[in-house]
Amino acid sequence: MSEITPDLVRHLGVLSRIQLSDDEIERLTGQLDVIVDNIAKVSQVATPDVPATSHPIPLENVYRADEVGATLTLAQALQNAPDAADGRFRVTAILGEEQ
Amino acid sequence: MTDLTRLSAADLAAELSSGTVSSVEATRAHLDRIAAVDGDVHAFLHVSDHALEVAAGIDRRRSAGDALGPLAGVPLAIKDVLVTTDMPSTSGSRILEGYMSPFDATVVSRARAAGLVPLGKTNMDEFAMGSSTEHSAYGPTHNPWDLERIPGGSGGGSASAVAAFEAPLALGSDTGGSIRQPAHVTGTVGVKPTYGGVSRYGAIALASSLDQVGPVSRTVLDAGLLHDVIGGHDANDSTSLADAWPSFADAAREGARGDVLRGLRVGVIRELPDSGFQPGVSTAFRAALAAMEARGAEIVEISAPHFEYGVAAYYLILPAEASSNLAKFDSVRFGMRVNVPGGTVEDVMAATRDAGFGDEVKRRIILGTYALSAGYYDAYYGSAQKVRTLIQRDFAAAFERVDVIATPSAPTTAFKLGEKIDDPLQMYLNDVTTIPANLAGVPGISIPAGLAEEDGLPVGIQFLAPAREDARLYRVGAAVESVLVDSWGGPLLDRAPVLGGAR
Amino acid sequence: MAKDAIMDFDKALELFEPVLGFEVHVELNTATKMFSAAPNSFGREPNTDLAPVDLGLPGSLPVVNGEAVRYSISLGLALGCSIAPSSRFARKNYFYPDLGKNYQISQYDEPIAFEGEVEVELEDGTVIRVPIERAHMEEDAGKLTHVGGATGRIQGAEYSLVDYNRAGVPLVEIVTKPIFGAEHRAPELGAAYVRTIRDIVLSLGISDARMERGNLRCDANVSLRPRGQEKLGTRTETKNVNSMRSVQRAVRYEIQRQAAILAAGGTITQETRHWHEDTGTTSPGRPKSDADDYRYFPEPDLLPVVPGADLIAELRAALPEPPAARRRRLKEEWGFTDLEFRDVANGGLIAEVEATVAAGASPAAARKWWTGELTRIANAQNREAVDLVSPADVAALQLLVDSGTLTDKLARQVLEGMVAGEGSPQEIVDARGLAVVSDDGPLIAAIDDALAAQPDVLQKIREGKVQAAGAVIGAVMKAMRGQADAARVRELVLERAAE
Numbered sequence A: 001m002s003e004i005t006p007d008l009v010r011h012l013g014v015l016s017r018i019q020l021s022d023d024e025i026e027r028l029t030g031q032l033d034v035i036v037d038n039i040a041k042v043s044q045v046a047t048p049d050v051p052a053t054s055h056p057i058p059l060e061n062v063y064r065a066d067e068v069g070a071t072l073t074l075a076q077a078l079q080n081a082p083d084a085a086d087g088r089f090r091v092t093a094i095l096g097e098e099q
Numbered sequence B: 001m002t003d004l005t006r007l008s009a010a011d012l013a014a015e016l017s018s019g020t021v022s023s024v025e026a027t028r029a030h031l032d033r034i035a036a037v038d039g040d041v042h043a044f045l046h047v048s049d050h051a052l053e054v055a056a057g058i059d060r061r062r063s064a065g066d067a068l069g070p071l072a073g074v075p076l077a078i079k080d081v082l083v084t085t086d087m088p089s090t091s092g093s094r095i096l097e098g099y100m101s102p103f104d105a106t107v108v109s110r111a112r113a114a115g116l117v118p119l120g121k122t123n124m125d126e127f128a129m130g131s132s133t134e135h136s137a138y139g140p141t142h143n144p145w146d147l148e149r150i151p152g153g154s155g156g157g158s159a160s161a162v163a164a165f166e167a168p169l170a171l172g173s174d175t176g177g178s179i180r181q182p183a184h185v186t187g188t189v190g191v192k193p194t195y196g197g198v199s200r201y202g203a204i205a206l207a208s209s210l211d212q213v214g215p216v217s218r219t220v221l222d223a224g225l226l227h228d229v230i231g232g233h234d235a236n237d238s239t240s241l242a243d244a245w246p247s248f249a250d251a252a253r254e255g256a257r258g259d260v261l262r263g264l265r266v267g268v269i270r271e272l273p274d275s276g277f278q279p280g281v282s283t284a285f286r287a288a289l290a291a292m293e294a295r296g297a298e299i300v301e302i303s304a305p306h307f308e309y310g311v312a313a314y315y316l317i318l319p320a321e322a323s324s325n326l327a328k329f330d331s332v333r334f335g336m337r338v339n340v341p342g343g344t345v346e347d348v349m350a351a352t353r354d355a356g357f358g359d360e361v362k363r364r365i366i367l368g369t370y371a372l373s374a375g376y377y378d379a380y381y382g383s384a385q386k387v388r389t390l391i392q393r394d395f396a397a398a399f400e401r402v403d404v405i406a407t408p409s410a411p412t413t414a415f416k417l418g419e420k421i422d423d424p425l426q427m428y429l430n431d432v433t434t435i436p437a438n439l440a441g442v443p444g445i446s447i448p449a450g451l452a453e454e455d456g457l458p459v460g461i462q463f464l465a466p467a468r469e470d471a472r473l474y475r476v477g478a479a480v481e482s483v484l485v486d487s488w489g490g491p492l493l494d495r496a497p498v499l500g501g502a503r
Numbered sequence C: 001m002a003k004d005a006i007m008d009f010d011k012a013l014e015l016f017e018p019v020l021g022f023e024v025h026v027e028l029n030t031a032t033k034m035f036s037a038a039p040n041s042f043g044r045e046p047n048t049d050l051a052p053v054d055l056g057l058p059g060s061l062p063v064v065n066g067e068a069v070r071y072s073i074s075l076g077l078a079l080g081c082s083i084a085p086s087s088r089f090a091r092k093n094y095f096y097p098d099l100g101k102n103y104q105i106s107q108y109d110e111p112i113a114f115e116g117e118v119e120v121e122l123e124d125g126t127v128i129r130v131p132i133e134r135a136h137m138e139e140d141a142g143k144l145t146h147v148g149g150a151t152g153r154i155q156g157a158e159y160s161l162v163d164y165n166r167a168g169v170p171l172v173e174i175v176t177k178p179i180f181g182a183e184h185r186a187p188e189l190g191a192a193y194v195r196t197i198r199d200i201v202l203s204l205g206i207s208d209a210r211m212e213r214g215n216l217r218c219d220a221n222v223s224l225r226p227r228g229q230e231k232l233g234t235r236t237e238t239k240n241v242n243s244m245r246s247v248q249r250a251v252r253y254e255i256q257r258q259a260a261i262l263a264a265g266g267t268i269t270q271e272t273r274h275w276h277e278d279t280g281t282t283s284p285g286r287p288k289s290d291a292d293d294y295r296y297f298p299e300p301d302l303l304p305v306v307p308g309a310d311l312i313a314e315l316r317a318a319l320p321e322p323p324a325a326r327r328r329r330l331k332e333e334w335g336f337t338d339l340e341f342r343d344v345a346n347g348g349l350i351a352e353v354e355a356t357v358a359a360g361a362s363p364a365a366a367r368k369w370w371t372g373e374l375t376r377i378a379n380a381q382n383r384e385a386v387d388l389v390s391p392a393d394v395a396a397l398q399l400l401v402d403s404g405t406l407t408d409k410l411a412r413q414v415l416e417g418m419v420a421g422e423g424s425p426q427e428i429v430d431a432r433g434l435a436v437v438s439d440d441g442p443l444i445a446a447i448d449d450a451l452a453a454q455p456d457v458l459q460k461i462r463e464g465k466v467q468a469a470g471a472v473i474g475a476v477m478k479a480m481r482g483q484a485d486a487a488r489v490r491e492l493v494l495e496r497a498a499e
């Protein structure tokens, strides 16, 4: 048994900004429990002496020259916006705190 | 007149360049075929309304004497994971319904520049999460071999389009087998290039360190021709390799003609015993190996002890990266928005993502969020990355002894639509043989190996080569293809049932 | 909002030892953004300087700006840091509408620079060594405008508008270790530290460092511990304190506020706080919570940054001298007294004076403009002198004085025009018609008039009492409304009187 609980799933829903219903939380809790039990075995072989692989084909120092390239037009930038005003994207009140 | 949709891309290209067939004729034939059968197959989410104009442009350039590429005028289906400026790009998701990209994916612009004619966008599991195309928000694609069955996934649309003769070529993307497993269940050819061999720019990201775009076709040569068009370095993708690649079409031609099988050392993985596969899959796989052996190949048993951790590592890395890649779908800059009266922007985002994402996507985002969250990172994501190292070492050790590794491309033939939809874990195990290539970055190809005796459905054989040795796969794949097609007396797809009431 | 109790500052320092920490974000002045080829600009029309990745468009990918990496290494070296032989980018995941991707590409466990030290000189010449923990590369976010509601603030706003032009602008975040020992000079140290960082990035030429534009932004961490206690107290992080004066005030306020709470037996909440320029107070932001689970992981779209010893050596060799050595050198070169130099240094004006001298003004004149007239105007307008005008324009102004085109008095009028944004000194001179009259014709006419009006003075001059000429000169200058060179007037008066 893993430690997947409905409360944890609800919290993960908040972190990932998905409004999960109670039904979804219940279903996901059961499914994730089974999945996590099966994937947790990676830690069996992941001993400290094994380095992690982030990129399958190692490369380094891939840079772009500091030269201005093509940009989007304002119309292109806004063309898929659900809502816009004054050339800007419009969103509902934030009521949080700025980062 | 011959049915232009039955021609391979190479043969069609030959007709086009000799002038016996125009691109407009070829394109119209495929649009007609789509109109006739796609109601049943549902390979396409969108069919271009200007493909004929594009084709006419190619014809004009040809008659004007312009130098055109080898595939100029040949129609192409494009997986909806690739963004296009002239057609919507949804990645199979409701949240991106109607999304119009201001730029083309690099592979799409290269295909356009080479004169290929985009026919439309093909169906897929939502955000490429799945092995059956049942997770598309726009309904499943059906397998042309049996419309009750899955076409594989996530690129079931591209594979079915090619298998149903709706397009000679298609573009796919392969994160854990999404090109090769659909090829397996539809009797077609699919290649996952070396990671970095083909640009990811414009491919809507699923798992950035695993995703790779590749060709989907009916023959190995056709795949090589398309790979030649789309491959090579792209400065817009930092992970793109700057290697000078050989012509993969040339490699395929060489394989089909020469006897590259003589002395070829073919590794078979001890830890993937036949018992793990549907009997008909194992039998077809063994028969293909025997045919190779008869042409002088040497079958060598190799050990890949960490492959058994591959699925687990994959289902940690993929959801983790996907949970981050899919965060951008928040209703602010593009995509769907669900308004929440009196709600904050946080409420709007959460409601939109609840309504806009399907169950499988939500499941993986939640799983990936869990895998990355404080306190779990080392045990899960960190460990999974170490498993990648171990799998790479398994590959390195194996490729000291063999030239290519062979596996069945998937454990079973096409299963029934709906059969595994409620059992995610079972669904995940579909990718057991394809996943290691993505984790290690090595190239893989799936070609038809035969039909399973118990259900008469296609089985694919997968070959894997060391990173950057994609050409070897084209040589070996084309050689095996020619041996098998000879033994069958014609392409496997000739035995697929006739669709659309033989119209 | 209830007003927080505060304790007298000296009393607070008797009871508690302040421990400081700073996070300074420096916007680099590269031509393009950190991860896209869109221009790194300021003040342009909203959402017009964007590449696909700045909006997080589906399919877009980041590519690192190599120049930003070089700038970051230079900054790391100038901060006395070690440069990581290999560092990498990571994704910091959190949802906020000003983030195009809902993650910020930053650096996490492998920053490009770490373990440095900066010498910060206070007003009285005391040097405090500020230990640097790390400096890492990251990207800026877009800008939100809150609409509706009473205040234009986020609270009570009806909706918000997002401009992503700033999204992806390259940043280096410099994080200090806890700073001990500043004691009653802790507030001053805050301002002096930011000034020092500003001097460094200006001398490197890697940032415009204009705080009012947000090129340099400071978060100030303050905690108190009772005298004699080893364990650090709980800290607060006051966000976005965006001028040197404000850093000083904010640190002082937090010390006084926290001291009052602790002395009353209360506890400090670990939280971010907002600085209010108008009231000189801070107020709570959101408390630290498990929602701050940023789920960092290595950015799979980008590759490791592996600078190599050659590159590091090249950039090290190109470093400007350290600020302390530079101060000593400049003081000598300029021939300033201790007091004169401290005036310049404490005003954060060394770079300005240097640039003004480089543009052709004498050190004395450059110092006079910056610490005199410009500082006066800045104080009156509650701005920073450095934000008012450019050193090049100050030098141009002084050259007009030196060439006799302007008198000191006229030059001050031109300066006002410069501060008001009317253009370059020459443009203002032309537009306002302020130049000294250098044609002798009108001067002679005015002199003859003045001499005729004051025959007694003429008589005295003719008798050799040259100092009597002052009265005539004053009258002529008045008649010319100041637009005459007094020395020339004097010459001409003596000439005309002799005829």
Ligand SMILES: [Mg+2]
Pocket (backbone or CB within 6 Å): C023, C173
């Ligand atoms: Mg910070």
Ligand SMILES: [Zn+2]
Pocket (backbone or CB within 6 Å): C025, C138, C173
């Ligand atoms: Zn930061």
